Amino acid sequence: MLKVPLSVDERWNLIEKISKQTVEFGARKHTLKDAIAELTVKPLTGIPVAIAVLYGFWSFFIDFAGTLFTDGFMVRLFDEHWLPWLQSVFPGGLGNPFYALLVDAGHMENGVLVASDNCLESFGVLTSGFFVPFGVVLWAVLAFYLMFALLEDVGYLPRLAVLVDTVLHKIGLHGYAIVPTFLALGCNVPGVTATRPLETRKQRFMMITLLSVFVPCGAQIGIMQDLVPELMGWIFLTLVIGYLGFGFILNKIVAGKSPEIIMDVPPYRMPMLKNIVSKLWIRTSRFLLVAVPFVLLGCLIVGLMYLTGAMDWLATVLGPFLMSWFGVPGETVAPLIAGFLRKDLAVGMLGGLMEQGIMTTFQVFTSVVLLCIYFPCLATFALMLKEENWKEFLGSIASLIAMVLVYGGLIHLVGIMLGVA
Amino acid sequence: MGHPNVGKSVFFNRLTGAKVLESNYPGTTVDFTKGWMRFGGEDVELIDVPGAFSLEPKDRAEEVAVKILEENRDSVVICVLDASKVERGLYLALEIIERGYPVVVALNMWDVAEDKNIRIDAEKLERILGVPVVPTIAISGEGFKELVSKIKEAAPVKIEKIIENAGGVESAAVSG
Amino acid sequence: MNELEEKFGQIYFAVLGAVGLAFGAAELIASAGEGFTWGILDSSGAADPTFLPWRAIILLSAGFFYLSSVKDFAEIHQLAKAVLGSIMIWIVAGMAIWSRIASSIPGEETWFNSLEGFLASYAPPYCPEMFLLPFSLVIVYYILKEKEAER
Ligand SMILES: Nc1nc2c(ncn2[C@@H]2O[C@H](COP(=O)(O)OP(=O)(O)O)[C@@H](O)[C@H]2O)c(=O)[nH]1
Numbered sequence: 001m002l003k004v005p006l007s008v009d010e011r012w013n014l015i016e017k018i019s020k021q022t023v024e025f026g027a028r029k030h031t032l033k034d035a036i037a038e039l040t041v042k043p044l045t046g047i048p049v050a051i052a053v054l055y056g057f058w059s060f061f062i063d064f065a066g067t068l069f070t071d072g073f074m075v076r077l078f079d080e081h082w083l084p085w086l087q088s089v090f091p092g093g094l095g096n097p098f099y100a101l102l103v104d105a106g107h108m109e110n111g112v113l114v115a116s117d118n119c120l121e122s123f124g125v126l127t128s129g130f131f132v133p134f135g136v137v138l139w140a141v142l143a144f145y146l147m148f149a150l151l152e153d154v155g156y157l158p159r160l161a162v163l164v165d166t167v168l169h170k171i172g173l174h175g176y177a178i179v180p181t182f183l184a185l186g187c188n189v190p191g192v193t194a195t196r197p198l199e200t201r202k203q204r205f206m207m208i209t210l211l212s213v214f215v216p217c218g219a220q221i222g223i224m225q226d227l228v229p230e231l232m233g234w235i236f237l238t239l240v241i242g243y244l245g246f247g248f249i250l251n252k253i254v255a256g257k258s259p260e261i262i263m264d265v266p267p268y269r270m271p272m273l274k275n276i277v278s279k280l281w282i283r284t285s286r287f288l289l290v291a292v293p294f295v296l297l298g299c300l301i302v303g304l305m306y307l308t309g310a311m312d313w314l315a316t317v318l319g320p321f322l323m324s325w326f327g328v329p330g331e332t333v334a335p336l337i338a339g340f341l342r343k344d345l346a347v348g349m350l351g352g353l354m355e356q357g358i359m360t361t362f363q364v365f366t367s368v369v370l371l372c373i374y375f376p377c378l379a380t381f382a383l384m385l386k387e388e389n390w391k392e393f394l395g396s397i398a399s400l401i402a403m404v405l406v407y408g409g410l411i412h413l414v415g416i417m418l419g420v421a
Numbered sequence: 422m423g424h425p426n427v428g429k430s431v432f433f434n435r436l437t438g439a440k441v442l443e444s445n446y447p448g449t450t451v452d453f454t455k456g457w458m459r460f461g462g463e464d465v466e467l468i469d470v471p472g473a474f475s476l477e478p479k480d481r482a483e484e485v486a487v488k489i490l491e492e493n494r495d496s497v498v499i500c501v502l503d504a505s506k507v508e509r510g511l512y513l514a515l516e517i518i519e520r521g522y523p524v525v526v527a528l529n530m531w532d533v534a535e536d537k538n539i540r541i542d543a544e545k546l547e548r549i550l551g552v553p554v555v556p557t558i559a560i561s562g563e564g565f566k567e568l569v570s571k572i573k574e575a576a577p578v579k580i581e582k583i584i585e586n587a588g589g590v591e592s593a594a595v596s597g
Numbered sequence: 598m599n600e601l602e603e604k605f606g607q608i609y610f611a612v613l614g615a616v617g618l619a620f621g622a623a624e625l626i627a628s629a630g631e632g633f634t635w636g637i638l639d640s641s642g643a644a645d646p647t648f649l650p651w652r653a654i655i656l657l658s659a660g661f662f663y664l665s666s667v668k669d670f671a672e673i674h675q676l677a678k679a680v681l682g683s684i685m686i687w688i689v690a691g692m693a694i695w696s697r698i699a700s701s702i703p704g705e706e707t708w709f710n711s712l713e714g715f716l717a718s719y720a721p722p723y724c725p726e727m728f729l730l731p732f733s734l735v736i737v738y739y740i741l742k743e744k745e746a747e748r
Pocket residue numbers: 153269423424425426427428429430431432442443444445446447448449450472529530531532533557558559560561
């Protein structure tokens with residue numbers, strides 16, 4: 001006689017019995033949709049399609065966020081109207097600490113303090129602090145999530161996962177890793193949460209560490225694209241190499257297994273406008289809620305550090321190390337500090353430094369990459385604490401520091417060898 | 422409860438008017454969300470959980486799902502099945518029934534099953550399982566009224582009863 | 598689809614595939630150098646030169662997809678290749694059009710573009726994918742036919 005609970009086999013036997021009596025499988029013909037689905041996962045046909053899809057993703061992103069909103073309207077709004085207006089009506093004026101904090105810190109030119117003429121140089125809470133999230137990042141995030149929702153709902157993502165499966169297996173990850181990675185390109189926070197379906201702690205640890213180090217978020221990408229569009233190709237290449245390379249190393253040194261995951265590949269579906277809009281709204285509003293306070297806070301902290309002289313002190317102390325190891329000037333300390341809170345703000349500050357003309361192209365490149373990899377933003381950091389146990393968390397931090405030092409140094413070295421550093 | 426990517430979140434959103442992310446790939450929902458739905462003149466709580474293949478959790482997302490189930494001993498479970506893959510879904514449903522939960526089974530993606538030429542005798546399934554079984558199409562809302570009206574009928578069923586209805590089953594030792 | 602439709606499809610997509618290959622090759626050559634503009638055909642990648650090689654790869658693949666679909670065109674697995682070829686062209690051409698829309702709305706000195714400026718953004722020269730776009734739409738007819746047959 002059977003005992004309760006049933007064993008696994010008994011349960012399946014029962015199910016077979018039941019389904020024999022109730023389910024009828026009719027003749028099934030391959031449809032055009034199935035044929036297309038097949039083609040998109042076979043490498044020979046799937047890779048060109050993937051290139052086309054990613055091309056579409058990226059060009060939409062650039063034209064929507066960059067050409068139309070940021071360059072088309074926002075830069076004008078902020079630099080030609082908002083900033084001059086604040087500069088004219090705000091009490092205090094250049095040199096006043098309160099004014100510097102909120103509106104415009106100004107910068108030295110031939111020994112004289114001059115006013116900024118754009119919202120990246122000014123470093124004020126009301127200027128840079130608003131321009132970064134609303135002038136640049138919001139549009140980038142919108143564009144990203146719009147495309148992302150489309151890909152999700154059509155059902156393309158799992159197919160991309162199947163395609164990259166072979167490559168990712170070499171570094172001990174499963175093709176599914178593409179899903180958290182892609183999500184993290186919007187914002188690292190949901191990216192880290194999406195590692196939950198990974199089965200072993202090792203996979204999760206690797207994934208979380210790689211994500212938080214090598215995957216820049218949409219906010220950051222948006223502002224990088226705005227500042228250094230011509231370097232984007234190189235930046236992504238560097239990050240991908242780092243991701244794969246350190247993945248390979250981590251896979252070798254972290255104990256544990258990376259078992260197969262059975263992932264269902266769902267059928268292609270027609271996306272529904274309603275669902276896309278609602279997802280866009282959920283994700284964008286979530287983003288604003290997290291991002292805006294941190295950007296403003298970051299502006300304030302950095303501003304205060306400048307005013308109190310703490311920043312200059314740090315720049316002098318850390319400058320020689322930054323210069324000798326990474327080949328970037330001490331001034332990058334300010335963005336690096338801001339980067340603890342928000343990466344987009346940090347890159348924006350770097351932009352301010354760039355416009356003052358104190359960095360070479362290679363230094364700009366190195367510092368942008370450094371900003372991506374040196375530390376996850378505060379929100380991601382907090383989430384890592386929650387998702388990992390203590391040992392793993394410390395492990396993540398340790399590998400993070402190691403990766404930054406090694407990789408940052410390596411980039412500098414390559415630069416020296418190529419004669420560009 | 423149900424497997425990943427069977428439409429649980431669409432159900433949840435429709436029933437509660439809440440908004441959780443729905444996407445066409447497994448692993449979108451990795452945490453639970455609570456919401457309220459009107460049911461027979463009162464508000465009842467509904468929880469959207471991550472997908473799970475079985476009640477023996479293999480990963481963090483499944484852990485969350487099982488934990489929620491265990492924390493809510495006296496709730497009705499809406500088991501969402503992918504009608505085009507009933508057998509797999511039934512496994513989880515049976516597990517939940519065995520643990521003594523009152524269950525309503527939703528045969529979701531009825532449209533997909535039809536496209537694939539799979540026909541399911543929902544009434545017979547209902548008779549065998551002894552719990553309400555309702556075909557649904559979550560994205561268009563078909564079958565939802567019936568589903569909600571049948572939540573009241575959900576009652577715990579003994580697995581022996583199901584085995585009897587199915588015409589007995591050999592124990593694993595015999596069948597290997 | 599009936600025999601006539603199949604025959605037509607074969608010839609049509611063979612030609613379109615060949616044209617796609619030719620355009621793709623031209624883009625590839627263009628991307629190695631500065632790019633070029635021939636009359637109303639633009640292969641200069643003016644907006645972003647890093648895009649040009651990728652576009653060339655996509656266009657070449659689309660051409661190959663069309664050509665390889667020709668044999669036994671009515672068979673769905675073959676037809677599917679032609680469908681994918683068209684989809685790839687739609688993506689690239691669609692983005693080229695979108696790019697023009699995005700840059701046509703804001704003005705140089707004013708918030709919004711003047712009407713002339715707006716219209717001028719849509720004037721030729723066009724990139725090869727935009728030329729192929731209308732011709733690639735023929736596939737829609739075959740998709741609908743196939744859908745009908747599936748019922
Ligand atoms: N055709 C069809 N698609 C559905 C149905 N129910 C859900 N979907 C789609 O299936 C996908 C997965 O839904 P989701 O609720 O996120 O699944 P969950 O993982 O179970 O929460 C989404 O793309 C839905 O639009 C249905 O009844 N028919």
